[in-house]
Structures are given as C-alpha cells and as structure tokens.
Amino acid sequence: FAPSRATADARGLTIVITAGPTREAIDPVRYLSNHSSGKMGYALAEAAVRRGATVKLISGPVSLDTPPGVERLDVESAQEMFEASRRLAEQSDVFIGCAAVADYRVEHVAEHKLKKTAERDDLTLKLAKNPDIIAEIAALDRRIRPFVVGFAAETRDLEAYARDKLLRKGLDMIVANDVSQEGLGFGADHNAALLLWRDDDRSPGRRELPAQTKQTLASAVFEAILERLTASHE
Ligand code: CTP
Numbered sequence: 001f002a003p004s005r006a007t008a009d010a011r012g013l014t015i016v017i018t019a020g021p022t023r024e025a026i027d028p029v030r031y032l033s034n035h036s037s038g039k040m041g042y043a044l045a046e047a048a049v050r051r052g053a054t055v056k057l058i059s060g061p062v063s064l065d066t067p068p069g070v071e072r073l074d075v076e077s078a079q080e081m082f083e084a085s086r087r088l089a090e091q092s093d094v095f096i097g098c099a100a101v102a103d104y105r106v107e108h109v110a111e112h113k114l115k116k117t118a119e120r121d122d123l124t125l126k127l128a129k130n131p132d133i134i135a136e137i138a139a140l141d142r143r144i145r146p147f148v149v150g151f152a153a154e155t156r157d158l159e160a161y162a163r164d165k166l167l168r169k170g171l172d173m174i175v176a177n178d179v180s181q182e183g184l185g186f187g188a189d190h191n192a193a194l195l196l197w198r199d200d201d202r203s204p205g206r207r208e209l210p211a212q213t214k215q216t217l218a219s220a221v222f223e224a225i226l227e228r229l230t231a232s233h234e
C-alpha cells in the first residue's frame with residue numbers, strides 16, 4: 001500500500017469505527033445514555049467505504065441507516081462495545097473511536113424494575129467507571145496495533161483538552177470538536193474540527209477544518225487519516 005498523496009485510496013485497508021452512544025442499564029426498563037446521534041461515525045464509515053476500504057462499524061443504538069457496503073455490528077453497553085472493539089481492532093489497519101462511550105455504568109443493575117417507594121424522596125445510583133476503549137486499543141502490542149484515531153467533544157479549552165487526550169490515551173490522531181457553538185456537533189448536521197496528530201517528539205501537528213456538513217467533514221478527516229497513516233509507514 002503506497003498511494004501518492006493526491007490520489008490516496010483505501011483499497012486493501014480494514015477500518016473499524018465505533019459510533020453513537022452507549023446505553024448503560026439501570027434495570028430491565030431503564031438506562032443512562034447521552035445525546036450522540038452517530039451521524040459523524042456513520043459519515044466516516046461512508047467516506048471510508050467510498051474510498052474502497054473494508055469498513056466495520058460498531059454501533060450503539062442510533063436511528064440511522066447502515067451505509068451501503070458497510071458491515072455493521074450493533075452493541076448497547078460500553079462493555080459490549082469494548083469487547084467488539086478488541087476483537088475487531090486486532091485485524092484492522094485503522095481504529096476510529098467516534099462513539100460517545102458512557103464514562104460510567106451502574107454498578108449493580110437491578111434484576112427487576114425498580115419500584116418507587118413511599119418512604120424516600122431520593123434515590124442514589126452508584127456508578128463504576130467503564131473501560132477506556134480507545135486507550136486499550138492504543139496500548140495493544142505494536143505488531144497488532146492499528147493506527148488509532150480518537151474524537152474529543154469539548155465545550156471549552158478545546159485544543160488543550162484534545163492535546164491532553166491525544167497524549168494521555170496514546171492516540172495517533174485526534175479530531176476535536178467545539179460543541180459549544182450553536183448548530184455544530186451533537187445531533188447537528190454540521191461540524192467543524194481541529195485535527196491534532198503526533199509528530200515524532202515535536203509538538204503535535206495541527207490542521208483546522210472549517211464548519212461544513214458532517215459528510216464533507218468526514219471525507220476531509222478520512223483524507224487526513226490516510227495521509228498520516230502513509231506518513232507513519234514511511
Ligand atoms: N472513549 C473510549 N472509551 C471510553 C471513553 C471515551 O473509547 N470509556 C473514546 C471516545 O470514543 C473518544 C475519546 O475516547 O474517541 C475521547 O472521549 P472523551 O469522552 O472526550 O474522553 P474522556 O477521556 O472520557 O474525557 P471526558 O472527561 O472529557 O469525558
């Protein structure tokens with residue numbers, strides 16, 4: 001695989017993408033989750049398959065159609081997403097963690113529906129930390145480790161937090177979104193991004209991608225991933 005920069009295509013590459021939210025059960029009828037729509041991850045899957053890649057999409061519960069040509073695996077909890085990611089990442093070239101993984105799960109999931117009680121006006125749920133999926137993938141032995149791309153949605157100090165996540169989780173690249181801007185990010189059809197990548201021991205490389213549809217942004221992000229992947233093999 002040695003495409004020129006201008007015509008880089010993704011034939012022969014296997015890309016694993018996580019997308020959407022996770023659901024953490026409280027009891028058989030309730031859960032904790034977040035507002036992730038899955039649009040960005042699905043747009044990336046579509047962009048990658050259009051470039052000829054084999055794409056495996058590990059998806060939390062979303063209401064989106066599977067892009068044609070994409071192999072989709074549905075999961076609910078962070079733990080399920082973790083297991084699917086570990087299994088598929090080892091045979092892949094690129095792992096893109098686009099999912100909004102719940103940081104915590106309910107420590108003890110009730111076997112039966114929780115009943116409202118007359119005695120108390122409050123209820124405490126004890127939460128336990130979920131595994132950090134992308135950090136675990138990034139820590140795989142280098143012989144089986146894919147090129148790892150994370151996402152960071154922040155409401156302030158975008159670059160500092162994203163840079164910290166890039167380094168702390170051992171990622172190769174991070175796509176940072178400022179979700180405090182109206183009409184961009186969570187649930188929206190548009191997004192802007194700041195790309196940061198590790199560049200030897202120097203300070204991270206950076207590129208700003210202006211606000212655009214999630215489809216065109218996904219193409220630009222995927223293009224940048226191919227560029228960095230090629231550079232990392234040189
Ligand atoms: N991520 C993951 N597993 C988790 C949490 C996050 O794989 N348990 C991944 C996300 O898919 C994303 C990246 O880590 O690619 C950053 O997610 P984010 O929620 O921004 O990072 P956190 O470390 O959870 O930090 P924060 O406290 O800001 O939520």
Ligand code: CA
Nearest residue numbers: 100101102103
């Ligand atoms: Ca988080």
